[in-house]
Structures are given as structure tokens and as C-alpha cells.
Amino acid sequence: MPKIARQWLCDILETVYQRRTVTRSEVARATGLNTASVSLGLQYLLKRGTIVKVGELDSIGGRRAEVLKLNAEAAYFVAVDLEGSRIRFALTNCVGDIRYRWEEDLEFGQTLKVERIVEGIRMALHGARETDRSRVLAIGISHPGIVDEKRRITAFNVGWRKFPLLTELAQAFDLPIFMEHGHRTSILAERWLGRAQGYDSCIYMMIKQGVGVGIFSNGHEVAGRNEMSGEIGHVTIDPSATDQCNCGKQGCLEAIISSPNIVRQYYERKGRKIRSVVDAQVGEVFARAREGDEVANEVLDRVGRYLGLGLSVLVNLFSPEIIILGGDVLRGADVLLPRAERELRRSAIPDFCEGLKLTTSSLGMDIGLKGAASLAFRNALRDQLLLEKLTDPQSTYA
Amino acid sequence: MPKIARQWLCDILETVYQRRTVTRSEVARATGLNTASVSLGLQYLLKRGTIVKVGELDSIGGRRAEVLKLNAEAAYFVAVDLEGSRIRFALTNCVGDIRYRWEEDLEFGQTLKVERIVEGIRMALHGARETDRSRVLAIGISHPGIVDEKRRITAFNVGWRKFPLLTELAQAFDLPIFMEHGHRTSILAERWLGRAQGYDSCIYMMIKQGVGVGIFSNGHEVAGRNEMSGEIGHVTIDPSATDQCNCGKQGCLEAIISSPNIVRQYYERKGRKIRSVVDAQVGEVFARAREGDEVANEVLDRVGRYLGLGLSVLVNLFSPEIIILGGDVLRGADVLLPRAERELRRSAIPDFCEGLKLTTSSLGMDIGLKGAASLAFRNALRDQLLLEKLTDPQSTYA
Numbered sequence: 001m002p003k004i005a006r007q008w009l010c011d012i013l014e015t016v017y018q019r020r021t022v023t024r025s026e027v028a029r030a031t032g033l034n035t036a037s038v039s040l041g042l043q044y045l046l047k048r049g050t051i052v053k054v055g056e057l058d059s060i061g062g063r064r065a066e067v068l069k070l071n072a073e074a075a076y077f078v079a080v081d082l083e084g085s086r087i088r089f090a091l092t093n094c095v096g097d098i099r100y101r102w103e104e105d106l107e108f109g110q111t112l113k114v115e116r117i118v119e120g121i122r123m124a125l126h127g128a129r130e131t132d133r134s135r136v137l138a139i140g141i142s143h144p145g146i147v148d149e150k151r152r153i154t155a156f157n158v159g160w161r162k163f164p165l166l167t168e169l170a171q172a173f174d175l176p177i178f179m180e181h182g183h184r185t186s187i188l189a190e191r192w193l194g195r196a197q198g199y200d201s202c203i204y205m206m207i208k209q210g211v212g213v214g215i216f217s218n219g220h221e222v223a224g225r226n227e228m229s230g231e232i233g234h235v236t237i238d239p240s241a242t243d244q245c246n247c248g249k250q251g252c253l254e255a256i257i258s259s260p261n262i263v264r265q266y267y268e269r270k271g272r273k274i275r276s277v278v279d280a281q282v283g284e285v286f287a288r289a290r291e292g293d294e295v296a297n298e299v300l301d302r303v304g305r306y307l308g309l310g311l312s313v314l315v316n317l318f319s320p321e322i323i324i325l326g327g328d329v330l331r332g333a334d335v336l337l338p339r340a341e342r343e344l345r346r347s348a349i350p351d352f353c354e355g356l357k358l359t360t361s362s363l364g365m366d367i368g369l370k371g372a373a374s375l376a377f378r379n380a381l382r383d384q385l386l387l388e389k390l391t392d393p394q395s396t397y398a
Numbered sequence: 399m400p401k402i403a404r405q406w407l408c409d410i411l412e413t414v415y416q417r418r419t420v421t422r423s424e425v426a427r428a429t430g431l432n433t434a435s436v437s438l439g440l441q442y443l444l445k446r447g448t449i450v451k452v453g454e455l456d457s458i459g460g461r462r463a464e465v466l467k468l469n470a471e472a473a474y475f476v477a478v479d480l481e482g483s484r485i486r487f488a489l490t491n492c493v494g495d496i497r498y499r500w501e502e503d504l505e506f507g508q509t510l511k512v513e514r515i516v517e518g519i520r521m522a523l524h525g526a527r528e529t530d531r532s533r534v535l536a537i538g539i540s541h542p543g544i545v546d547e548k549r550r551i552t553a554f555n556v557g558w559r560k561f562p563l564l565t566e567l568a569q570a571f572d573l574p575i576f577m578e579h580g581h582r583t584s585i586l587a588e589r590w591l592g593r594a595q596g597y598d599s600c601i602y603m604m605i606k607q608g609v610g611v612g613i614f615s616n617g618h619e620v621a622g623r624n625e626m627s628g629e630i631g632h633v634t635i636d637p638s639a640t641d642q643c644n645c646g647k648q649g650c651l652e653a654i655i656s657s658p659n660i661v662r663q664y665y666e667r668k669g670r671k672i673r674s675v676v677d678a679q680v681g682e683v684f685a686r687a688r689e690g691d692e693v694a695n696e697v698l699d700r701v702g703r704y705l706g707l708g709l710s711v712l713v714n715l716f717s718p719e720i721i722i723l724g725g726d727v728l729r730g731a732d733v734l735l736p737r738a739e740r741e742l743r744r745s746a747i748p749d750f751c752e753g754l755k756l757t758t759s760s761l762g763m764d765i766g767l768k769g770a771a772s773l774a775f776r777n778a779l780r781d782q783l784l785l786e787k788l789t790d791p792q793s794t795y796a
Contacts, residue, residue: 224717
């Protein structure tokens, strides 16, 4: 493949991935390539089975437009989600559909050993038929915590302090491994497979044990130095608040709106203590609020207000078209979101709120896996060898 | 010019602009073009006088490397800065040096009529010699306020409500007009001419009557919907604060740290009232703090703390390499910045603070003009006709 053609193929495949089904002229519009180049690229991919024809559009005169889509089984990926109280492993096809999965609960605060991750990846690989195993192109990982310039991870929920995950895993597998923070893989999944499709300025906010955001601004990812950014959870949302954060500070957004902290506030007001965050059943607080429990509603008033303030920070700084909420908040969207939206509209610049969409993720608890799969696919397109594997019948359809 | 060559020229010229002086191999490294393409492009530009040779590097064997730079007088721009209590107009050369300037004070709260801007631009154009006037390529504008989807400006300091500035000016001038918010032109000026040179993740924060930021993340501008973003000034920095903001809310960062509000807090604590913000002499508060005035120091403690909190929001969300402060704060950097930095390091994620540079702008009060000139140059490169004018001896050296 000449170099220029490789970039074309990459652009075309990204478009087909995002839109699910496309016509030639749609690809031309989306990529900015001329129709001759698009035709050439699509023919190349059709011949090799990377994309397939699914039908034709009716047309008033002239040729009927072919409708094409990615051959979902043209390649597989291993997706790993290490963010949260349960670690997840999956074998996914080319477009992020989960073909096989393996999950394990994490004991909070205990160190997650690399052997368990290696074992989980092996389990996911076992999900592939013998004949398909050569079509597994890469491993994608959604990870928690903070990464340093040497790509070592510090994450308290898995007990890591500057842990060289990539280096360790590279010793166990021959496959290329790509990793990014769960916030960032999540917004990728939302843009490619979820509700942020077609939005160039979009934000995904995750609320689980931690709180963070993944951001695209005008089509570009906001990645930050060392590819770290989006730590809205540790923004001091109220300097007067005494809520104690895991990070050592007080008044962090996360110390008020994360799911264990919602539960904490509920039990504190009830005059009860909880033994540990493992006891945290945020769904119960939401349920009690729905039943009219006064204390639960007081807590959600406060949480909703601070969530709205946090959202207003994002709106004022980025002016996005859409914000998508995910994580545990999904279970309480009906009771929490109206409260948050009220504060958002009070605190954000009115012009920036006009037409802004605030919604919840449709990808559910699989978003970390979907994000890891999207990351693996995106990075495979950018890797000469992997792109060749994806588009070469000799190596991918042996 | 064929299309591909145009993109090469554009990339080469942007590199030469940013680096001031370059060698052929530096251009190749920065643009990613192969040396043959770079040589071709540089030859083309040298022949046309758009770039000039300024010397040769000593070399151990082999050919001595030519040192090249942009011909600063290859083109001129009109730069307009409408942000602040004084409107500024300038004729600049190709690299943002101000050749002629025209300034006027604004009466606060009075509507700025388009006729005054037209007149100011005419004055700037008069600064060009008759023979040079054909080499004025475009008008660049740094504007205040908020822009809607029709590019109409709402800005209270100039009394505009959905004012169609571009449309109005287009009727008065044949030149192409480019406009962007002052925050965004400022970070462009810092990246091209100031202290953010070479930093892909950088933020410029302006503190004057208003407070806002311009942001580059990993080499991409954070532009936002309708090209509006960076409104850190209207982030609710403390929900308990009763400081009243111009926007109608309380507790906005701007309501505490903008220069009129620094003065307000000083006089309030002194038990005095000020008639209007025109009386605001923030430099005096800084001076009194230096002399040990207790009230002034109390105010700066508070302002420094909230400035630090605001900076920590930016650091946690973007993890930039450098933050540059500009505007009135320049006059009090010695008394204000140490206080802000203390709070920043307390409130931001420690890993994100490691190696982070916090500094003041070296471009002084001209940053709005420099930004407008940088904007005009950048957009001229992206415009086929203007790029041809910049590189065509027939039209630019008539």
C-alpha cells in the first residue's frame, strides 16, 4: 500500500465505523476525499472483505447507490475495563459488539495483581474459535487513575503506585496493547457507538466511585500532558464544603457526588455509620427518594446542585453540544438529573445552554469495554501493520 | 499553484513564522514533509521574496546550512483590539511588529458605534505608505463578549446586544476581515510570538475588566460551539460567595478577581464607595499592598486564593504545560502570583503540577493587537487568494 492510500483507507474505515452504514457519496462528504479516491478505496476494501454491501438505495434515475458497512467479523479485539469495583474482559468484534465476556469482582483497596489481568485476557481470548484467533488484532484497555510520563499508573482503587502495566502485559502477550484512561475511552465509545455520534464538541461524564470526564472539542480530543485530563472530580466545587475526598482535600466534586459519597451523606444524616464503601448501595438512596424519603431527597437536592455546578464549569469552559452522563448515576437519572439541570441552567452562561443536550449513556455498564474496543480499533487504523492485517485477505482470512 | 503545494507552503510558512529563523532541516522536522518537498517550497518562497536568507550555519564538512526567515515586510495587516477600556488599532507587518498605531479611550457602558471602528481602521491604514497599501492583506480583530451562531456579538463593555460587527465592517472595506474572541487571539499570539512557543498544551488567562482563557490542548485549539469557550470568569468559584457579578450571578470568579472587583473589595473594606469602575485603579491596590497596607493585603490574600482555585480548575481539566497570565494582573504579578500559586498547588492534582510553568505574558498590553495580527496571518495562509498574494511577486510587489 502506498502511503497516501493508507491515509485514505484509514479515513474511509473510520467513517464506515462511525456511521454503521454508508453510501459512497456519504463517505466522500465525511472524509473530504474526492469521489474517485473514495471509489478506489471502497473497491479495495470490498474486494478484501473488510467492508460488505448490504443493499442499494432507490434512486430517481441514474445509478442506485450501494449501501455499505464494515464487515463486523473482519477482525477481533480483546477489551479490558479496569475501572470500577468489577474488572471486565471481553472479546469484541470489529465494531465493538461483545462476543464473549469474563468478569471478576475486585476487593476494594486490595492490590490488583497483573497475573489476574493476564488471566482475564487469556479467558477473553479463549472465547475466540481456533480459526478466528489469528484475527484478534490488538488488546485495548480502559484504565483508572493517573498516568505519569513513563506511562506508569497510579490508581488507589486497584492499589497501584506508579505501576508499569503496559510493560508487564507486553511480556505476557504478543499482541499490540493500547491503553487510555476510562474517561477518554468512554467518550470515544460515545462518539463512535453511542449518543455523541455526529457531535464534534461533546463530553462524557462518569460518576461511579470516581468522577471524571472525557472531552472532544471541535473534533479533537482534549488529551492533556501525559494524556491526562478531565479530572473534574478533583475540582474544588465549594471551598466551604467539609466533605473529605480520598485525595486528601476537602470540597472536591467527587467527595460530594460520587456514588459512595451519596450513600455516605444519606447515612450520616440518618445518624448511622457505614463500614466501608463496599456497602455503598447508591441505587437504594435513589429508590428511597422515589418513595418520598425526606432524607434521601435532601441528599439528592445537595448532590444534584453540585452536579449541576460541575456541569456548568464544563459548559462555560468548552461550550459543548452534548453532555452524556454515565456510571452509577444511570440508575438514578430520573431523580438526579432534573435537579442537576436546574442548577446547570442557573449557573452556566445562558447562550451556552441554548440547544445544549444533557442526556445519559445508552451504552450502560459496558461503556468501559466498548471504549477499550473503540480505542483498539482506532489505534489499529493508525498502525501500518495492523491496518494491513485488517485489509489483507492473506493474513486476516488465512 | 497545485493544491498539494499550497498545503506545503502553508505548513512551511507557519513554521517560519513561529520559529523566526529556520534551517531547511528544521522545517522538515517541524512540518513532517520530506526534504525534497521542503527544498522545493523554500526555493519557491525565496524566489518570490516571501522568505529571505539571513546567514549560514557553520558546518563540519558538507554544505553549510542556510538560515532563513520570513520577509517581515512581505505583507501588512490591520490589527484591531476591542477588548478593554481602550480600543486599539494598528498596522502590523507580517510577523506582528506594530508599524503604526491609533488608540482611543472607551467610555464605559456607552455603546461603541461601528463608525468609530471604521475610522480607527482607516487611521491604521493611513500608516501605510501609498506603495505599501496594496500589500495590506487583511484585517484581524480581537473582540470581547459572546458570539452567537450568526456571528453576532453581545458584549456589555461596548454596549452590544447581538451586534453584526462583521457584516457592518464588510460594507466599509474591501479587505477580508477575520475576528475571534480576545482570549483566543491572545493564546495564538502567545504560541506564535510569546512565551507559549513550543508548548502544545498551553493556556492564556486574561484578567482585566473581564476574566477568560484561551486554550490549546495537544496542539489543537479548544474552540467550542460557535467558537465560544474559555469562560472561566463566569464559573461559580464559590457558591457561598456573595460577590455580585455583572452577569447577574453571585460567586463568579470574575466577580472576585477582575480588576474593578479587586478595587471594589479594597474600598468596601475601607468603608468607602467608588462611583464607577472607571475609578478603578487596580495598580494602586497593588502598590499599597507592597507598602504593607493591611487591607490591601487582605484583599490580595482573598483574590490570590480564588485566582489559585480558578487556575486549579484549568490544571485539573487540561493538564497544560504552561499557563500565562496577562492583563491588569501584570502590574501586580509580584504580590498576586505567589498567593495564587500557593492555592493552585494546594488544590490541583499534584502530578499535574509537576513541571507546570506559571508565568506572565511578555507581550504586555499589545497582546490583543498581536493576537489580531497572528489571527490575520494564520487565516491568510488558509485562504487561497491571500496565500497567493503573499507569495506572488506580481500582486504583492506591484
